[in-house]
Amino acid sequence: xxxxxxxxxxxxxxxxxxxxxxxxxxxxxxxxxxxxxxxxxxxxxxxxxxxxxxxxxxxxxxxxxxxxxxxxxxxxxxxxxxxxxxxxxxxxxxxxxxxxxxxxxxxxxxxxxxxxxxxxxxxxxxxxxxxxxxxxxxxxxxxxxxxxxxxxxxxxxxxxxxxxxxxxxxxxxxxxxxxxxxxxxxxxxxxxxxxxxxxxxxxxx
DNA sequence: ACATCGATCTACT
DNA sequence: GTAGATCGATGTA
Numbered sequence: 001x002x003x004x005x006x007x008x009x010x011x012x013x014x015x016x017x018x019x020x021x022x023x024x025x026x027x028x029x030x031x032x033x034x035x036x037x038x039x040x041x042x043x044x045x046x047x048x049x050x051x052x053x054x055x056x057x058x059x060x061x062x063x064x065x066x067x068x069x070x071x072x073x074x075x076x077x078x079x080x081x082x083x084x085x086x087x088x089x090x091x092x093x094x095x096x097x098x099x100x101x102x103x104x105x106x107x108x109x110x111x112x113x114x115x116x117x118x119x120x121x122x123x124x125x126x127x128x129x130x131x132x133x134x135x136x137x138x139x140x141x142x143x144x145x146x147x148x149x150x151x152x153x154x155x156x157x158x159x160x161x162x163x164x165x166x167x168x169x170x171x172x173x174x175x176x177x178x179x180x181x182x183x184x185x186x187x188x189x190x191x192x193x194x195x196x197x198x199x200x201x202x203x204x205x
Numbered sequence: 206a207c208a209t210c211g212a213t214c215t216a217c218t
Numbered sequence: 219g220t221a222g223a224t225c226g227a228t229g230t231a
Contacts, residue, residue, distance in 0.1 A: 057212070065212065075227065092213050093224030099212085112212055142213045183212055203213095 017167040021160050024083035028102040028109040032058035033194050035100065035166070037173040040116050042148045043163040046124045049148050051116030051138055052171065054199040057181045058192040059099070060109050065187035068108025078156045079108040086164055088145070088155040095142030096151050100159055100166065114141050114193075117201040140203040173197075 019038060024031055035056050042049045059066035067076045067089065078087045079101055087099040087110050099110035116138045118125055125137050125147035138144035145151070150164070157164045175197035180188055182204065195202045 059212070067212075070228090073227080089212085090226065091211060093211090093226075095213050097212060114212085140213070146214095181212075185211085 017169055018160055019084075019166050019168055021082075021084040024100060024102045024159075025104060026102075028060050028111060029058045029192055031100070031102045032056040032111040032192060033176060033178070035111055035113070036176045036194050036196050037171045039119070039167045039169055039171075040113065040144075040148070041165050041167055042150065044124070044149050046127075046149070047121050049124060050120035051118045051144070051148075053113055053115075053166075054117050055113075055115035055193070055195040055202045057112040057114055057194070058102075058109075059112060060192075061103075061107055063187050063190065065181065065184040065190075066108065066110075068110075072108065076108060079110050080106055081156070082158075084158060084160045086154055086157045086159055088150060088152055090152055091142070096145040097141040098145055098148075098150055098154075112141060113144065115139050115195070115199075115201055115203045116144050117199060118147070135200050139201050143203075 035053050038053050040051050040053055063069060068079045072080050078085060081101060082105050083102050085101045087101050088096055090096055098113045101110045103109040118137050126132050128149055129137055129147050138147045154164055159165050173196045177195050177197050178191050179193045180191055181193045
């Protein structure tokens with residue numbers, strides 16, 4: 001099973017099933033919903049890391065919780081760039097969070113990748129996270145960036161052709177739950193958090 | 206300049 | 219359940 005996953009990740013990296021840029025031009029909330037079940041791949045010097053996305057959140061223009069709500073700045077500039085790129089930001093003085101940029105150039109929207117189910121390179125992820133607890137490796141936006149060795153140097157990468165990408169292996173999640181977003185003080189009313197039902201790898205219930 | 210807060214996580218009670 | 223870590227961005231003076 002592990003071996004099968006490894007082959008899958010390699011094929012994904014070689015161009016098999018990479019999600020095309022058009023995908024990120026759909027409504028941002030739809031992109032967040034449809035990213036559940038897709039595969040995040042990061043090719044690092046230590047080896048290939050991959051995991052299935054089990055939790056996301058959408059951040060839109062005109063949404064007070066969105067970093068881009070006050071206009072373009074040095075920090076959020078990649079959100080206003082081309083869709084299908086990464087937006088990585090630094091938060092709470094010690095963590096990084098990964099987003100997939102959506103919508104056309106000039107519009108600041110994106111999807112926060114909140115949790116993934118580890119599939120490939122689990123031993124490396126455990127080293128990066130200094131834990132052996134599988135369920136806690138990538139169960140949060142800060143945790144998954146640490147596990148996947150993603151930091152500010154990975155901001156602005158093209159998720160359709162770089163060492164960091166998102167692929168589709170044909171997996172269809174049984175059920176995707178829609179819920180209010182977490183960890184924010186404004187915009188709590190919007191049901192723009194999505195997660196794979198009953199996954200043990202989500203950040204919280 | 207200074208104060209505050211954040212799309213978080215961990216450790217400890 | 220609550221506090222502490224730790225720093226860049228943002229707001230107020």
